[in-house]
Amino acid sequence: MSAAPTAKPFHNEIILKFLISPRYRIFRHLSLIVLLVAAFYNGNVEFTEPVNTYAKIAMFSMLLSLFYINMYLLVPRLLFRDNYLGYFLWIIGWFVLVQTLVSKIKEFMFFHIKTVYARPHDGPNLFAFSFIFMILFGASAAVKLFQRWIVDSQRINDLETATIQSELEHLKKQINPHFLFNMLNNANVLTQIDPVRASQVLIKLSDLLRYQLYDSVQSNVFLTSDIQFLEDFLNLEKIRRDNFDFTICKDGALEGVEIAPLLFITFVENAIKHNIDAEEPSFVDVFFFVVDGELHFRCINSIPRIKVAQNGGGGLGLANVKRRLELIYPNRYQLIITDDAKTFDVHLKIKI
Numbered sequence: 001m002s003a004a005p006t007a008k009p010f011h012n013e014i015i016l017k018f019l020i021s022p023r024y025r026i027f028r029h030l031s032l033i034v035l036l037v038a039a040f041y042n043g044n045v046e047f048t049e050p051v052n053t054y055a056k057i058a059m060f061s062m063l064l065s066l067f068y069i070n071m072y073l074l075v076p077r078l079l080f081r082d083n084y085l086g087y088f089l090w091i092i093g094w095f096v097l098v099q100t101l102v103s104k105i106k107e108f109m110f111f112h113i114k115t116v117y118a119r120p121h122d123g124p125n126l127f128a129f130s131f132i133f134m135i136l137f138g139a140s141a142a143v144k145l146f147q148r149w150i151v152d153s154q155r156i157n158d159l160e161t162a163t164i165q166s167e168l169e170h171l172k173k174q175i176n177p178h179f180l181f182n183m184l185n186n187a188n189v190l191t192q193i194d195p196v197r198a199s200q201v202l203i204k205l206s207d208l209l210r211y212q213l214y215d216s217v218q219s220n221v222f223l224t225s226d227i228q229f230l231e232d233f234l235n236l237e238k239i240r241r242d243n244f245d246f247t248i249c250k251d252g253a254l255e256g257v258e259i260a261p262l263l264f265i266t267f268v269e270n271a272i273k274h275n276i277d278a279e280e281p282s283f284v285d286v287f288f289f290v291v292d293g294e295l296h297f298r299c300i301n302s303i304p305r306i307k308v309a310q311n312g313g314g315g316l317g318l319a320n321v322k323r324r325l326e327l328i329y330p331n332r333y334q335l336i337i338t339d340d341a342k343t344f345d346v347h348l349k350i351k352i
Contacts, residue, residue, distance in 0.1 A: 075140070099130075201236060204235055223288070227248065234286075243277065243281045248287075251289035263321065277304035283301065284302075325348075
């Protein structure tokens with residue numbers, strides 16, 4: 001039962017490869033020839049033998065030539081270049097030329113070698129010929145248009161994928177670049193006044209950079225790894241600030257859950273950046289829990305009564321993470337931000 005859903009895409013993939021892949025071009029042409037041969041072989045007898053066989057071969061060759069002329073000349077040079085009027089006029093021209101040629105040949109045979117007819121001759125059947133002609137041209141144009149549509153769709157899909165990946169990489173590289181300078185500056189200051197704490201800062205900073213430079217280059221990481229990254233980051237902040245505290249609470253089946261890397265650090269860093277309080281202790285509380293197939297992330301930080309002036313704006317980081325969420329989890333996430341007088345609360349829900 002479990003294999004049934006994959007059968008249809010598998011067969012569809014085989015059909016698409018047969019229709020568009022250069023590898024199967026010979027088989028496509030052979031299939032067309034076989035179909036036309038079968039159609040002419042089973043056609044009504046109009047002439048006596050061997051004239052009937054010669055007539056079928058001539059008609060087969062003419063229709064096959066028209067098929068390829070339309071597929072490889074008219075469609076690419078006119079239809080693909082949006083020259084619809086020119087394409088329409090060429091079709092009419094070929095129709096008139098072939099119809100005239102067939103009519104003249106049949107008239108010549110009727111008046112000069114009447115014995116070749118197997119049944120009474122009633123003149124060329126214009127409706128039947130028109131129907132065959134339009135089916136032939138329509139089928140060849142449809143095959144070429146379908147091939148181009150598949151190729152263009154694949155190219156657009158590849159381009160969109162490459163564009164999204166490029167944008168994601170660009171956004172990821174912009175996440176929190178200045179925290180490295182802050183930590184290095186703090187370590188430099190601590191080496192003068194507290195070498196032990198400076199050593200702790202450098203060790204944790206090394207772990208942070210290892211994760212950011214190596215582990216997070218993957219499209220997905222384990223949630224537990226990203227949580228550990230946040231914990232190291234908050235520990236660095238705690239070493240730097242004496243009046244700062246944090247908690248990380250985890251609940252539910254978090255093991256094995258995979259998410260996009262560095263997805264939560266922007267919210268945590270933004271919380272740290274805006275909760276610096278020169279008078280009162282500050283805090284950041286982070287929660288991770290899984291409920292009903294949804295991953296919930298909450299980051300709550302205290303807001304100082306007297307805000308400390310910050311250098312630069314904080315809107316770029318949040319804008320980047322929102323854009324990443326739109327690209328990675330379209331219609332699968334909900335972001336709720338609540339700001340009151342004492343706390344700033346970010347609640348992110350992602351369907352996993």
